[in-house]
Amino acid sequence: MSDNLLDVHIRHTLHTAHGVLPMEVDFALARGQIMALTGPSGAGKTTLLRLIAGLIHPKTGRISFQNDRWLDSRTRLHIPAQDRHIGFVFQDYALFPHLTVRKNLLFALAKNQSPAVVDELLEATGLAQLADRKPAQLSGGQQQRVALARALVRKPELLLMDEPFAALDPEMRYQLQDLLLQLHRQQAFSVILVTHDMGEIFRLADRVAMMEKGKLTHFGTPSEVYLNEQTATDGLVIYGEVLTCEHHEDTLAATAWIDGKIRRLSLPLHYENQLRPGVTFTLHYAGGNADLRIIET
Numbered sequence: 122m123s124d125n126l127l128d129v130h131i132r133h134t135l136h137t138a139h140g141v142l143p144m145e146v147d148f149a150l151a152r153g154q155i156m157a158l159t160g161p162s163g164a165g166k167t168t169l170l171r172l173i174a175g176l177i178h179p180k181t182g183r184i185s186f187q188n189d190r191w192l193d194s195r196t197r198l199h200i201p202a203q204d205r206h207i208g209f210v211f212q213d214y215a216l217f218p219h220l221t222v223r224k225n226l227l228f229a230l231a232k233n234q235s236p237a238v239v240d241e242l243l244e245a246t247g248l249a250q251l252a253d254r255k256p257a258q259l260s261g262g263q264q265q266r267v268a269l270a271r272a273l274v275r276k277p278e279l280l281l282m283d284e285p286f287a288a289l290d291p292e293m294r295y296q297l298q299d300l301l302l303q304l305h306r307q308q309a310f311s312v313i314l315v316t317h318d319m320g321e322i323f324r325l326a327d328r329v330a331m332m333e334k335g336k337l338t339h340f341g342t343p344s345e346v347y348l349n350e351q352t353a354t355d356g357l358v359i360y361g362e363v364l365t366c367e368h369h370e371d372t373l374a375a376t377a378w379i380d381g382k383i384r385r386l387s388l389p390l391h392y393e394n395q396l397r398p399g400v401t402f403t404l405h406y407a408g409g410n411a412d413l414r415i416i417e418t
């Protein structure tokens with residue numbers, strides 16, 4: 122069996138406000154990986170998700186999933202969306218407003234599938250106490266938990282998420298990212314996640330695909346894609362947000378979002394407990410002495 126879960130080669134035409142734009146996308150996603158799909162508005166990110174899901178037909182292309190072919194324009198093969206093993210999560214939750222949380226999940230069951238999975242997911246997503254409420258009686262974060270649980274009812278091996286946490290406040294976004302990572306560890310599905318949030322990319326993604334005007338311009342790990350300059354910070358007072366932090370021999374190697382760029386910082390080990398991802402800080406770094414102040418988490 123191939124290590125690639127998903128293999129995508131698509132040629133399509135985007136009909137933009139400024140005219141027709143050719144879309145050309147080729148990439149492979151390995152089993153269990155989380156891929157962030159990012160890039161400016163109108164680049165074609167949502168269209169790519171819809172093409173992978175089978176909701177729209179490309180002009181030409183091939184898509185394989187595990188050992189199955191979902192699409193092959195040469196043989197006119199097009200497996201319909203409902204027969205591709207995919208879960209979907211959108212920014213606006215897209216829940217049925219007239220159904221309770223439990224019924225929203227039950228509605229997603231496949232024919233002959235045991236409803237036991239619904240209770241498992243309600244438990245795993247912390248929704249068991251809210252199962253009899255309707256979506257309007259839930260916060261945005263709770264509604265997105267329901268949407269995530271519902272997307273996992275059929276135990277998909279691929280989850281497509283279109284800016285799923287963008288409408289949530291930072292704390293709720295962080296909680297939902299954690300929940301996604303936890304479910305991902307337990308169930309080992311792969312994810313393609315459209316996001317503009319740099320913290321989210323570094324926190325969640327194994328791979329980043331950057332898209333512009335219908336084409337992938339960069340593909341690689343977050344560090345490969347974003348970290349192409351090292352910064353001398355000696356003597357500077359800087360303000361930033363921690364993205365990652367890990368031991369590197371006898372120092373802490375952190376990446377941080379500073380002045381609209383990703384920077385690499387080398388800091389004394391004793392800051393380890395303070396420098397968690399998501400923390401914002403000021404740092405005065407001079408001659409090997411770093412004076413770090415945490416602003417908020």
Ligand SMILES: Nc1ncnc2c1ncn2[C@@H]1O[C@H](COP(=O)(O)OP(=O)(O)OP(=O)(O)O)[C@@H](O)[C@H]1O
Pocket residue numbers: 134135136137138160161162163164165166167168169177
């Ligand atoms: N089915 C389609 N076929 C061809 N073109 C489309 C289709 N759907 C949308 N478009 C056009 O393709 C362009 C890209 O749209 P898309 O929604 O994929 O961008 P996006 O990168 O997701 O942007 P955003 O970040 O704003 O959501 C837009 O100009 C849009 O009008």
